[in-house]
Amino acid sequence: MKVSTKARYGFKFMIHLALNYNIKLVQIREVSVSEKISSKYLEQIAMSFKIAGLVKVTRGAKGGYTLSRTPKEITLLEIITAAEGNLVLTDCIESSDFCQKKDDCIMNKLWVDLNNHITDYLGSKTLQDIIS
């Protein structure tokens, strides 16, 4: 149970975007230097956010990224999901016949409950909460 660097770096990236929201476009290089993250790696992470629709992109010179919604409208769950994929503590949360006895596996409820707890928590916090 760890948070990946992709998600952690991703958060830093999104925080930069949030802090510059409605002020200016943010470039990969800028975040890469200030946070000491490989710019090539950060590019890939930024791409995930683009695909998830969390950021708007302007290509070419003077281009960069900005949030596609206000910081208040972007939850931490959306960010971590964009970076790591759906939050699924155990496969039996999504797919059946995982531990060969899903139907009567008394542990299934535990994992589902815990998973919901975490997603509820992350879904209730927004980027705005973090930067303020």
Next chain:
Amino acid sequence: MKVSTKARYGFKFMIHLALNYNIKLVQIREVSVSEKISSKYLEQIAMSFKIAGLVKVTRGAKGGYTLSRTPKEITLLEIITAAEGNLVLTDCIESSDFCQKKDDCIMNKLWVDLNNHITDYLGSKTLQDIIS
């Protein structure tokens, strides 16, 4: 963010012990067959629980494992901790100077809060809750 098989298998093992608490000793082989888990792997997991003081062991023929406390006195957090080590979503939760700017890293609080959320939840549930 995944739960390891060690923890999942470990839970199954502990549930067997809980269901047989004050009834009989439980052997690795028994759980291994019924849950279709490699017995050699399960041995290692059982060893972690022994080290953590969650189970009592009787060696030799007719030996086996039993809980060292009642199912109600063993939290899920203790189990997952014994299996996976301390629950630490990001290293900056335990050690400082992790992301080079811990002191003013606004993300630190987020991880600590989320970590506490999860440990509180798991610490509030017991083996008894699962088997009943």
Next chain:
DNA sequence: ATTATACTCTACTTAAACAATAGGAATTGT
């Protein structure tokens, strides 16, 4: 138009962690 800037796409490599296997030693009941 040309150039510099910055994002896009895809493939590859490396390193670490997870998962599982293996085999013999020690202990105990019969």
Next chain:
DNA sequence: ACAATTCCTATTGTTTAAGTAGAGTATAAT
């Protein structure tokens, strides 16, 4: 003595995370 069962620890195999690399595309400024 012998069988059952845990104990110990080394090794191997597999998967995923993390990072590197480089050519390609779009745009602004000049």
